[in-house]
Amino acid sequence: MxxxxxxxxxxxxxxxxxxxxxxxxxxxxxxxxxxxxxxxxxxxxxxxxxxxxxxxxxxxxxxxxxxxxxxxxxxxxxxxxxxxxxxxxxxxxxxxxxxxxxxxxxxxxxxxxxxxxxxxxxxxxxxxxxxxxxxxxxxxxxPEPLMLNTMTYKLVSPCCISRPAQEGEKHSQYLSPQDREFVPRLIDNLKIKYGVAQNVLIHIEEEHPDFEPKVRVLTSQPKSKLITIKTLTKHEISVRGWLFECQITAPLDVQSFIWNVGLGEKGSMGFGMVDVKP
Structure with a gap:
């Protein structure tokens, strides 16, 4: 033990x-x-x-x-x-x-x-x-690093952001950080998650109902990773995420939230964990 x-x-x-x-x-x-x-x-x-x-x-x-x-x-x-x-x-x-x-x-x-x-x-x-x-x-x-209003993060597991299928597409599409929809959808995902955390009163010391984080992708050529979930079963699916560095400006509580929850979708499947760049 x-x-x-x-x-x-x-x-x-x-x-x-x-x-x-x-x-x-x-x-x-x-x-x-x-x-x-x-x-x-x-x-x-x-x-x-x-x-x-x-x-x-x-x-x-x-x-x-x-x-x-x-x-x-x-x-x-x-x-x-x-x-x-x-x-x-x-x-x-x-x-x-x-x-x-x-x-x-x-x-x-x-x-x-x-x-x-x-x-x-x-x-x-x-x-x-x-x-x-x-x-x-x-x-x-x-230990959680010292949080500042502007932080630089490195994705240590792929960040997954998707959009619904459009006309002519069978499935939702996983977006690259180079896609113009990626950052707005990443911000929306962060705001929704943080809003849910506030509503259920999970360790939120300060409320920021109208915060608007600023996100800038710093990596010119993000690395794509395709991960298969539930392999060798009838529920097998493939999820694409990207590894990159980014700079985020947001309130301190939100920065702490990012450190503990990660960025993007499917965090509980091992996507979106970040580390702080010095």
Whole structure:
């Protein structure tokens, strides 16, 4: 069991955690599309802390009508050193340790995840063919950086922004940061999420009902990443996001919100986590 994290006397706030894993078997092939497995594991840990809350968060989340948010995200697994087998779509891991950052804006979700991880204490990331069995060795709090009204962020997991299908299109379209609709839709997504957070009174110290963030994409050639979710199942879908750097001007509470929730859509599937550029 991972050593008890001493949170009993700490006021649980929105927080980012770094989880240190170690391999527990000699199987060391990880599917490239592992995000869904991490998301499922996060819900499993929360469920170990409170099954009813986990069900609410997974099935519904916060919001109303078609605007529901889970208010957590996670980054990519740090699996170095490794070799990527492109033809097989798997990473071959050469080391024994991995790490993962998970960020929660809802204090209750963070607290239940911490409680649950001490119960679950292990993880399997993979499908029926390839996967890795892990044990949880350590949890660390990642301190929130000093927030300013203007911050420069680097996407550590792809930022996903979509628009509805138009005439002649069968599906909604994932937009590139170079698309003229990308930034306005990114801003709308941020404002809607922040508005929902205010309405449900989730750790919002100050209200900014009319804030208008300014977003500037700094990367001239953003990197596209196509991630397949629920691979090898009838529910398999592919989602495209982009990695880039951007500058955002917004109130301090909103900057903290971005740090804990990420940018764009599908945060709970591992999209949109940011880090701060010095």
């Amino acid at each position: 991972v050593s008890e994290f001493i949170f009993n006397n700490i006021n649980i706030d929105p927080m980012r955690l770094q989880i240190i894993f170690s391999l527990k078997s000699n199987k060391n092939f990880l599917p490239a599309n592992y995000q869904h497995h991490i998301s499922s594991w996060i819900y499993k840990c929360i469920s170990a802390g409170d099954k009813e809350f986990a069900g609410f968060l997974h099935q519904k989340g916060y919001g109303e009508r078609n605007k529901h948010f889970k208010f957590f995200t996670f980054g990519p697994l740090d699996i170095r050193p490794y070799h990527f087998h492109k033809t097989r779509g798997v990473f071959e891991l050469y080391g024994n340790q991995l790490s993962l950052q998970v960020s929660f804006f809802v204090p209750e979700a963070a607290e239940l995840f911490i409680k649950g991880i001490n119960v679950v204490n292990e993880a399997y990331f993979g499908d029926k063919i390839n996967g890795i069995q892990l044990g949880v060795d350590e949890l660390r709090i990642v």
